[in-house]
Amino acid sequence: MASREVLKKIEELEKQLASLKLELTQSEPKKSDRLIVGEKVNILNPGRGQESHGKISKVNYKTGRATVSTTKGKISRIFKNLERR
Secondary structure, three states, X not given: OHHHHHXXXXXXXXXXXXXXXXXXXXXXXXXXXXXXXXXXXXXXXXXXXXXXXXXXXEEEOOOOEEEEEEOOEEEEEEHHHEXXX
């Protein structure tokens, strides 16, 4: 009888572990490292007379470019020339 009880306990624990594993995998939010509209960024290579920071107003993932709105106007840059603030 003791071995049957132990087997039942093991089965219950396996079920609990399986449900816990499902909860952990489902509740994990995926963080994207893509730049999104409205994000504040620093411009790594500003031209003469241009601001060095601003807010992204447009993003084109196909070309890999983003338009940054600054106080002095709009600037278009490749993603590698932008960094999050």
